[in-house]
Amino acid sequence: MPRSFLVKKHLSHKKPNYSMLDSEKRGEPSSCSKPNLLHLNERLQPGSIPVNSSMSSTPPQDPDLPGDGPAPGHTYPLPASHNPFRNPQPSLTLLEAAALPQPLEHNHSVRHVEDGGVPSVTVSLLGLTSTGSSQERFECFDCHKAYFTFSGLAKHRQLQCEWQCQKYFSCKYCDKEYVSLGALKMHIRTHTLPCVCKLCGKAFSRPWLLQGHIRTHTGEKPFSCPHCSRAFADRSNLRAHLQTHSDIKKYQCRSCSKTFSRISLLSKHEEAGCCPMS
């Protein structure tokens, strides 16, 4: 059961396969890495490259476009599945993109647009689109708002584009996606495991996890039970222990009303057959 509302989870809640990660740390590619995905830190930013073919239908454009603003009413709801980081094209770094041929030679970015019966060619680079018709326009590739000026489009991309506001940051080691960069960086630590125990070499994602582990070496148990003499190295384990002192267990079987101190014990109880209907 995912607790986080920040993470877009496509996978079941599983622990990382650290044996694979170990091999990756030795320079071997992880089997879960997806080199063709657009990834943080080394790939283009969201919306930098045409999204997909389903986006090829150009919305109607108002012939009375304002000079430096979007055509009125040209707003398009954001599909939940849209992820500007997902790039069907081979990933490009910023430097690679900068080294691309001129837009008109950039065939996979070219879209043909019918504009009031006048065929035109729309080219895009780095998420910006301009039409090559006699009436020059600059169209946001993500939301398709059209602008007469490049600066108008640039301003839109920077401040207004609703697609830009829906960035997802995808992990380059697995399929997880996050809505914040900080959350992604936190997650990436679970792959890189930068905190290594000097005593046994075991690696952890965060310093406090390492601290807890070191207590298993030192025997330090700073969390004492106020009801008995027991002490624990981990606060969570103390909390679980405190449940054993409670007359009222937190988790109750729906069938026999028996209560348990932990959800895992209740689950075991139910799986053992007390609640065959559940």
Added chain:
DNA sequence: CTGGGGATGGGGCCC
């Protein structure tokens, strides 16, 4: 099978 301890993972929150 049950109950509980030990160890660990991971996202959120706060500073």
Added chain:
DNA sequence: CGGGCCCCATCCCCA
């Protein structure tokens, strides 16, 4: 933005 901590969850093991 990063570190530290909190909280919850889970797995493993043992009595």
